[in-house]
Amino acid sequence: MAMRAYRELSGDEKAVWDRFDVEFDFRPSMRRFPAITEPTPSVTWSLSGLDDDPGYVRLDRLVGFVHAGFTALAGEGSILCLDWQHPCYRVWPSLIGPENIDPPGQPGWPLSPYPDGDYFINLAEDFRFGTFGHPWEPSLCVFGSDLLGLVEADLHEVLGRAMRRDGRQVTV
Template identity: 70%
Template sequence: MAARAYDELRADEAAVWDRFYAEFAFRPRVREFPAIKEPAPSVTWSLASVDDSAVDRLAEVVHEALATLAGSGSVLALDWQHPCYRVWPSRIGPDTVDPPASPGWPLSPYPDGDYFIYLAEDFRFGTFGHPWELSLCVFGAELLRLTEVDLHELLGDPMRRTPVIA
């Protein structure tokens, strides 16, 4: 039997969210942006003009980079106020047994109505999708190195950039 590509965070979910709120100063708001203290380095793009084909390409770019960085390990996929997951990207594919029995990633980086967040297990890189600002913040030097050129081409000039502090 094939291994699951992702499992719902159950026992760990409260601790993960507590750490996220603390480390990112998360302030869920409909009108005040950004909702997190964007870490350095990070780049935030507007998603306001993204169409369906761009959403697919956005997911492809981000998921591929997360898979590269995770290797055989896992990343966290957080959906605010909804079930969250631990994802093993190397297991995603047609031969996996995924809840709810459909192969693929449990979330898109595109925030479809709620905050969608991908995080390294140690929080050193990830994405933060803001549904009301319609933005995507990509952070961590490793993840930016793998995604920035493609996301710039897809989404245009960034809204914000948080440089590395020397």
């Protein structure tokens, strides 16, 4: 019997959110940025440059780089995909088809790292690496040395200069 690539969190969802709230000091707000205490190491990029991305080419590249990073780091294990105030998931990236190519019987990712109207959080089970997408800033914080080592250069190419590093504004 084939294992499903992801499943909706049920009873453990509240515990995951409670832990996230505490560990990242999550402060949801449409006006107060950042909405978390960005960990060290982390890099945060503005997503506003994607507003003029005809055909979503740069967005697709961003999503592909981040999902490839999660797939490499998770191995056969799972990660958590949290969508604020909506269903959340435990995902086994190794069971998902290649980015943008979902063969029959292989689903795509249930959530993107790009915050499409709500906070999207993707985390290692132990919270040591992940992403935090803020829909109203709009920004993407990537944290954890392992994930940054895999995606930082590619995200700089797609998104440009970072706006924050380790929670502090980057100066020119």
